[in-house]
Amino acid sequence: xxxxxxxxxxxxxxxxxxxxxxxxxxxxxxxxxxxxxxxxxxxxxxxxxxxxxxxxxxxxxxxxxxxxxxxxxxxxxxxxxxxxxxxxxxxxxxxxxxxxxxxxxxxxxxxxxxxxxxxxxxxxxxxxxxxxxxxxxxxx
Amino acid sequence: xxxxxxxxxxxxxxxxxxxxxxxxxxxxxxxxxxxxxxxxxxxxxxxxxxxxxxxxxxxxxxxxxxxxxxxxxxxxxxxxxxxxxxxxxxxxxxxxxxxxxxxxxxxxxxxxxxxxxxxxxxxxxxxxxxxxxxxxxxxxxxxxxxxxxxxxxxxxxxxxxxxxxxxxxxxxxxxxxxxxxxxxxxxxxxxxxxxxxxxxxxxxxxxxxxxxxxxxxxxxxxxxxxxxxxxxxxxxxxxxxxxxxxxxxxxxxxxxxxxxxxxxxxxxxxxxxxxxxxxxxxxxxxxxxxxxxxxxxxxxxxxxxxxxxxxxxxxxxxxxxxxxxxxxxxxxxxxxxxxxxxxxxxxxxxxxxxxxxxxxxxxxxxxxxxxxxxxxxxxxxxxxxxxxxxxxxxxxxxxxxxxxxxxxxxxxxxxxxxxxxxxxxxxxxxxxxxxxxxxxxxxxxxxxxxxxxxxxxxxxxxxxxxxxxxxxxxxxxxxxxxxxxxxxxxxxxxxxxxxxxxxxxxx
Numbered sequence: 001x002x003x004x005x006x007x008x009x010x011x012x013x014x015x016x017x018x019x020x021x022x023x024x025x026x027x028x029x030x031x032x033x034x035x036x037x038x039x040x041x042x043x044x045x046x047x048x049x050x051x052x053x054x055x056x057x058x059x060x061x062x063x064x065x066x067x068x069x070x071x072x073x074x075x076x077x078x079x080x081x082x083x084x085x086x087x088x089x090x091x092x093x094x095x096x097x098x099x100x101x102x103x104x105x106x107x108x109x110x111x112x113x114x115x116x117x118x119x120x121x122x123x124x125x126x127x128x129x130x131x132x133x134x135x136x137x138x139x140x
Numbered sequence: 141x142x143x144x145x146x147x148x149x150x151x152x153x154x155x156x157x158x159x160x161x162x163x164x165x166x167x168x169x170x171x172x173x174x175x176x177x178x179x180x181x182x183x184x185x186x187x188x189x190x191x192x193x194x195x196x197x198x199x200x201x202x203x204x205x206x207x208x209x210x211x212x213x214x215x216x217x218x219x220x221x222x223x224x225x226x227x228x229x230x231x232x233x234x235x236x237x238x239x240x241x242x243x244x245x246x247x248x249x250x251x252x253x254x255x256x257x258x259x260x261x262x263x264x265x266x267x268x269x270x271x272x273x274x275x276x277x278x279x280x281x282x283x284x285x286x287x288x289x290x291x292x293x294x295x296x297x298x299x300x301x302x303x304x305x306x307x308x309x310x311x312x313x314x315x316x317x318x319x320x321x322x323x324x325x326x327x328x329x330x331x332x333x334x335x336x337x338x339x340x341x342x343x344x345x346x347x348x349x350x351x352x353x354x355x356x357x358x359x360x361x362x363x364x365x366x367x368x369x370x371x372x373x374x375x376x377x378x379x380x381x382x383x384x385x386x387x388x389x390x391x392x393x394x395x396x397x398x399x400x401x402x403x404x405x406x407x408x409x410x411x412x413x414x415x416x417x418x419x420x421x422x423x424x425x426x427x428x429x430x431x432x433x434x435x436x437x438x439x440x441x442x443x444x445x446x447x448x449x450x451x452x453x454x455x456x457x458x459x460x461x462x463x464x465x466x467x468x469x470x471x472x473x474x475x476x477x478x479x480x481x482x483x484x485x486x487x488x489x490x491x492x493x494x495x496x497x498x499x500x501x502x503x504x505x506x507x508x509x510x511x512x513x514x515x516x517x518x519x520x521x522x523x524x525x526x527x528x529x530x531x532x533x534x535x536x537x538x539x540x541x542x543x544x545x546x547x548x549x550x551x552x553x554x555x556x557x558x559x560x561x562x563x564x565x566x567x568x569x570x571x572x573x574x575x576x577x578x579x580x581x582x583x584x585x586x587x588x589x590x591x592x593x594x595x596x597x598x599x600x601x602x603x604x605x606x607x608x609x610x611x612x613x614x615x616x617x618x619x620x621x622x623x624x625x626x627x628x629x630x631x632x633x634x635x636x637x638x639x640x641x642x643x644x645x646x647x
Contacts, residue, residue: 042176078183085179089172124191124213128199 010117013110014069017076018060020107024100025060028053034096042090055079069114070121077111080104153211157196160210161189223571234263236569238492238537244563247539250608251564251601269638271511273545274631276621282614286624290553292389292484293456295529300455302354302388304554307544307613307625308335308606311535311558312358312393312460314342316406316415317497317573321593322582325565327351328595329602338556341393341404341429343419349386356389357381358460359449361403362429364419371434373445375452382453389456389484390449394436397493397536400462400507403429405497409576412585439468439475447481458485458533462493463513464506466520473524482529486521487556488514490536497574510536511550512640515630518551519644527551539563541612548613548625549632550641564605565598 001009027035028049039045044052056079062072087093087101120126167181188210195205195212204212226236233241242263249256264270293301310330315323317340324347330337331353339345341360348355359366359373366377381387395401406415406427416423436442450457463469476482490510508516514534521527534552538544539560547555559567566580573583581590617625620632635641 044176048176078187081183081186082179085168085171085182086176090176125194127216128195128201128205 006117010069010114013113013117014063014072017073017107017110017114018063020103020110021056021060021076024103025053025056028056034100038086038091038097038100042086052079052082063114070118073111073114073118074122077108077115080108080111084108149211150208153208156211157192157209160185160192164189227569239539239559239563239569243540244569247560247563247605250612251605253604253608256608267636269636269640271546271636271639271641272634273542273549273616273620274634275619278621279619280621280623282618284623285614285617288624290531292458292531295482296450296484298450298454298456300388302336302456304336306333306335306606306610307548307554308333308609309356309533309554309556310335310337310561310602311556312338312340312391312396313558313562314340314358314406315345315347316340316342316410316419318583319578319581319585319590320347321590321595322562322565323347324351325593325595325598326561326602327353328599329561329564329606330354332599332603333606335606336388338391342415344381346418349384352386354388355386356391356458357387358391358393360393360429361431361433362419362427363433364421364429367420371430373435373449373452378449378452382455387455389458390453391487392433392446392449392457392459392483394433394442394459394461395464395489395507396460397462397489397491397507397510399498399502400464400489400491401431402498402502403431405429407497407574407576409574410583410585415585439472440479442472443475443479443481446483447479450481450484456484458487458531459483460487460489460535462489462491462507463516464508466516469517470520470524473520473526476529477524477526482526485531485533485553486517487533487535488517488552489556490514490534492536493558509640510534510538511546512644514547514550514552515641515644541609541616544609544613545616545628546633549628549630551630553625561602561605564601565593566601 024035026032031046031049035049036045039049042048055075059072059075059079062068062075064072083104084101087097087104091097091101093101115122119129164182164185167178167185171178171182192209195202195209196207199205202212204215231241246256248254287305288307289303289305290307291301291303310326313323313326318326327337327348328351331351336354336356337348338356338358339348341358341362341364343364345355345357345365357365363371363373366374366381368374378390382390396404399405404427406419408424408426411421411423411427413423419427421427433445435445435448446457446459461469488510490513491507492509507513514532518527518532521530521532531553532551533554533556534547534550535556535558537559538547538555538557544555562582563569565582567582568580570579572578576584576586578584578589581592584590613625617623617628620628622628622632630644633641635645
């Protein structure tokens with residue numbers, strides 16, 4: 001995969017993640033009944049709903065800047081990880097909640113793709129990955 | 141060993157590596173059964189578990205991380221802040237290299253115009269290898285001194301001679317090595333102080349010229365700014381350049397203290413579009429100049445090349461070199477005498493020179509240090525009757541009046557300093573000159589880092605530094621009972637047997 005292709009794929013995933021997370025913010029911040037119901041079920045209403053909304057908003061903003069996209073993806077993946085855990089434990093997958101859960105999985109996958117493509121930007125990971133610095137032993 | 145408390149790092153890391161996934165599970169259970177907020181912990185520890193798995197099972201480059209996981213990373217993190225910690229807390233005032241805290245503070249004080257008197261004795265080790273200046277029993281008053289004046293080119297009787305009235309010159313630092321604001325600050329400071337500045341081998345000296353100070357154009361082995369495509373000198377470009385009023389002299393760089401025998405090196409991190417254009421080089425890879433001028437492959441054609449540049453430019457022309465084998469240098473001097481052609485000055489760069497980026501092996505172990513090199517050059521010139529045909533400049537850690545005084549005693553007519561002026565600009569010796577990450581914005585092109593430099597303030601520091609150096613030099617001269625630096629000689633030095641100068645002492 002060359003640089004241009006991977007950059008395009010990363011951007012598609014970034015935009016995808018931002019669009020999905022972004023529209024869910026609208027429901028969170030306007031206290032949409034379904035959103036309120038979910039957060040009530042997990043005992044985080046209302047502070048948790050606002051808190052998660054703010055975290056997602058930060059993730060979206062970070063995702064839109066190339067220099068910080070990897071941090072946005074990390075934050076997005078962690079938030080979605082928390083959501084997916086919720087769907088498996090308390091929220092469930094029935095009806096509209098199933099759709100929301102699938103969207104969370106989709107954003108998680110997008111973020112994972114971005115993290116993979118931009119792995120050389122990740123602190124703590126890049127040091128162990130720096131393939132360019134690895135020189136095969138000389139054999140003469 | 142019973143009863144002894146010790147920390148076994150192996151066990152600590154094993155415990156941590158077990159604790160991380162365990163905590164992830166416990167947080168999960170708490171998040172499920174107690175409060176969903178615990179899932180913040182679940183996610184954090186799940187992430188750490190993943191990173192740990194990656195370190196210990198996936199990556200293969202670092203054995204420490206494979207064996208100990210995240211705890212192994214602690215070593216790298218601690219190590220990475222080691223230089224700062226040592227400089228802030230642990231290194232004593234005289235042990236840092238290349239400049240220790242006392243040397244740096246002295247420059248800072250001079251640059252800020254703060255009194256540098258100290259009390260209760262010196263930090264130096266007196267019975268060791270340090271050279272001292274011998275004072276006179278009959279010091280003179282400062283107003284008995286002859287005002288300093290040095291005219292380059294007078295020996296050849298050329299029209300465009302150049303005279304300096306302070307024995308200090310800002311040594312070669314190119315735009316490229318330094319960022320725009322640092323270059324401007326130095327150039328403006330040089331103008332305020334009334335001293336010339338060497339442009340370094342960075343091609344057309346755009347920002348140096350902007351500030352209107354007197355300039356010595358340096359022609360490196362790649363001849364940036366005045367080259368043909370094959371690396372030879374383009375006479376037309378040189379003539380055009382020397383028409384600029386600010387350009388007073390030309391210096392041909394044969395070799396340089398930081399990397400004698402190797403060409404200049406500009407790391408790719410520091411090559412911006414503009415620098416690529418000014419030098420005529422591609423972006424994205426290190427620019428490595430050839431190790432020698434194609435015109436200079438022996439004593440004879442080196443002297444001819446000097447004569448050629450003198451003739452084309454019509455200006456005083458000097459050469460800069462770091463001494464390797466004195467016999468080769470002697471050959472060159474003999475050739476100068478034979479052709480009756482002399483450069484207008486020779487700059488002797490000690491191997492301790494260090495503004496240039498260079499491979500460690502070269503920085504550490506190639507070339508003669510300044511003091512013995514300067515003494516050697518001065519002696520060889522005198523031996524062949526050539527000392528009065530040219531001027532002698534010295535460079536190499538000459539940031540303080542003490543070292544400069546020693547250089548004058550060894551025969552220098554004027555002294556170059558690069559790092560002294562960088563310190564005056566506020567260099568904190570972070571040792572990141574080649575990475576484009578200079579924290580005080582001097583050796584970087586990053587606009588965010590350069591933001592810290594206020595050109596007006598910093599140029600005043602440069603000017604203060606020069607004036608305070610001159611003040612100290614005059615005081616030292618008076619103490620030595622000399623009316624000018626030309627009256628100083630090797631006999632004005634006390635040289636312990638441990639010094640690099642000891643072999644030159646006739647006992």
